[in-house]
Amino acid sequence: MKILTTIEELQEVRKEISSSVGFIPTMGALHDGHISLIKKARAENDIVIVSIFVNPTQFLPGEDLDKYPRRDEADKKICQMCKVDYLFMPKITTMYEKEEVLIKAPNRSYVLEGETRPGHFDGVLQVVLKLFNLVKPTNAYFGKKDAQQLSLIIQMVKNLFLDINIIACDIVRESDGLAMSSRNVYLTPEQRSEALKISKSLRKAGELVGKKQLNVETIKATMKEVMSGLDIEYIAVVNRNFEELTQVELSNTIILVVARFGNTRLLDNLWL
Amino acid sequence: MKILTTIEELQEVRKEISSSVGFIPTMGALHDGHISLIKKARAENDIVIVSIFVNPTQFLPGEDLDKYPRRDEADKKICQMCKVDYLFMPKITTMYEKEEVLIKAPNRSYVLEGETRPGHFDGVLQVVLKLFNLVKPTNAYFGKKDAQQLSLIIQMVKNLFLDINIIACDIVRESDGLAMSSRNVYLTPEQRSEALKISKSLRKAGELVGKKQLNVETIKATMKEVMSGLDIEYIAVVNRNFEELTQVELSNTIILVVARFGNTRLLDNLWL
Numbered sequence: 273m274k275i276l277t278t279i280e281e282l283q284e285v286r287k288e289i290s291s292s293v294g295f296i297p298t299m300g301a302l303h304d305g306h307i308s309l310i311k312k313a314r315a316e317n318d319i320v321i322v323s324i325f326v327n328p329t330q331f332l333p334g335e336d337l338d339k340y341p342r343r344d345e346a347d348k349k350i351c352q353m354c355k356v357d358y359l360f361m362p363k364i365t366t367m368y369e370k371e372e373v374l375i376k377a378p379n380r381s382y383v384l385e386g387e388t389r390p391g392h393f394d395g396v397l398q399v400v401l402k403l404f405n406l407v408k409p410t411n412a413y414f415g416k417k418d419a420q421q422l423s424l425i426i427q428m429v430k431n432l433f434l435d436i437n438i439i440a441c442d443i444v445r446e447s448d449g450l451a452m453s454s455r456n457v458y459l460t461p462e463q464r465s466e467a468l469k470i471s472k473s474l475r476k477a478g479e480l481v482g483k484k485q486l487n488v489e490t491i492k493a494t495m496k497e498v499m500s501g502l503d504i505e506y507i508a509v510v511n512r513n514f515e516e517l518t519q520v521e522l523s524n525t526i527i528l529v530v531a532r533f534g535n536t537r538l539l540d541n542l543w544l
Numbered sequence: 545m546k547i548l549t550t551i552e553e554l555q556e557v558r559k560e561i562s563s564s565v566g567f568i569p570t571m572g573a574l575h576d577g578h579i580s581l582i583k584k585a586r587a588e589n590d591i592v593i594v595s596i597f598v599n600p601t602q603f604l605p606g607e608d609l610d611k612y613p614r615r616d617e618a619d620k621k622i623c624q625m626c627k628v629d630y631l632f633m634p635k636i637t638t639m640y641e642k643e644e645v646l647i648k649a650p651n652r653s654y655v656l657e658g659e660t661r662p663g664h665f666d667g668v669l670q671v672v673l674k675l676f677n678l679v680k681p682t683n684a685y686f687g688k689k690d691a692q693q694l695s696l697i698i699q700m701v702k703n704l705f706l707d708i709n710i711i712a713c714d715i716v717r718e719s720d721g722l723a724m725s726s727r728n729v730y731l732t733p734e735q736r737s738e739a740l741k742i743s744k745s746l747r748k749a750g751e752l753v754g755k756k757q758l759n760v761e762t763i764k765a766t767m768k769e770v771m772s773g774l775d776i777e778y779i780a781v782v783n784r785n786f787e788e789l790t791q792v793e794l795s796n797t798i799i800l801v802v803a804r805f806g807n808t809r810l811l812d813n814l815w816l
Binding site for chain 1: 551555641643644645646647648649650651652669674677678696699702703704705707
């Protein structure tokens with residue numbers, strides 16, 4: 273595995289590749305969720321490129337940019353073990369200039385995650401577009417956990433006519449059901465145990481839908497019951513375009529939950 | 545020459561090209577200015593692609609979008625004569641969806657042209673980025689006449705790490721000095737004759753600089769004298785980053801003029 277840090281190195285490497293490239297953009301602190309993306313990319317492409325870049329433009333003032341977990345050495349080892357070909361780890365000044373042409377996500381980026389984090393998705397799309405243009409992947413791998421992010425990246429690829437396949441990958445969970453997240457390390461043991469109610473509420477929602485209970489209010493009420501005692505930020509039932517539904521549409525619905533544990537926000541969701 | 549109208553046609557064609565591609569994005573109503581770009585592209589690339597698309601997102605409400613000159617049949621003949629390989633003429637609905645990921649030009653897009661046309665350059669960058677992603681040119685050709693546009697496109701290419709050479713081409717003029725523009729057709733014979741004062745004022749400015757007169761106020765005063773009687777919107781002396789100067793910097797200065805003739809705005813400039 274070769275570690276690249278400059279634009280020039282990456283461009284030079286890319287120029288020599290004529291076969292398929294699988295790309296996994298990350299903010300590091302790699303966990304089994306990332307590893308599942310890397311393994312899928314390894315199986316489906318000749319060359320695998322991973323980027324680790326804690327992107328400042330997607331953090332709002334007061335968010336956890338400085339505190340965001342950084343584990344470069346462990347991450348390098350993980351990538352090496354997963355047979356990554358190239359690991360791109362640029363500096364902030366390598367990726368950004370003082371003045372920038374910006375990307376603006378559409379209005380639906382201001383609901384749900386975007387309501388509490390206005391502008392967050394603009395920053396996500398900007399860094400993803402930059403990385404896409406540098407890496408020129410055949411296939412790019414994203415987890416379904418960041419569902420709204422995934423939906424906006426798919427829209428950007430469509431709007432800007434990017435020649436890239438976006439591969440949506442299933443959420444990877446701890447054995448007890450908690451969705452993997454780099455932010456799980458922030459949890460106290462008590463919070464960690466309480467957090468299980470989130471995935472439990474989604475399993476319950478899935479069961480209800482399985483029994484043909486498609487009414488969104490009923491589903492939400494049951495989920496709230498399961499999550500009693502949690503600081504729920506939102507439960508949302510949306511279609512693939514992130515429009516809220518009153519009735520579940522089979523095979524076009526995502527149920528999303530965010531709950532807060534102190535300053536830590538945990539996301540989870542279920543794609544029906 | 546093959547005319548393409550859909551994304552699929554263009555992508556299919558592009559996939560088969562492995563040699564150099566020269567690209568000239570236009571809004572049609574082709575004149576000798578465009579022809580000079582096409583000829584340069586023809587001389588420097590294996591394949592030449594021209595696009596004709598009157599891009600709605602760069603027109604502000606109340607501007608001349610509906611009135612903008614359209615001469616498709618004449619334009620096709622010109623491209624054929626210039627040995628263009630592919631002419632891309634998409635519909636608006638081919639290029640845009642209802643909801644869009646948008647491009648936002650940096651702050652300096654709101655001075656000069658952007659002051660009277662706020663948001664204009666956002667639309668320019670958006671369509672240029674879309675076209676770049678579709679055409680994937682080796683070299684893209686732009687006239688120096690739209691100096692601010694050119695400067696912002698160069699910045700976008702840099703910020704977004706696009707692998708495209710932007711070729712800046714000299715302004716083409718009528719034999720009497722008037723800069724070529726699709727909007728010149730709007731001029732009455734009297735306006736047409738008065739408009740000569742614009743290029744004359746720039747020649748005069750060039751002479752002053754040749755005589756080591758680098759004081760911007762003096763140069764502007766002289767230009768105003770030459771353009772007496774004209775409705776001058778602005779005269780600006782800027783560096784390549786479009787920061788206003790008080791003293792001409794040799795080989796890093798652009799002198800810009802905009803004058804109004806009824807509803808028609810004429811631009812001209814001199815790159816020192």
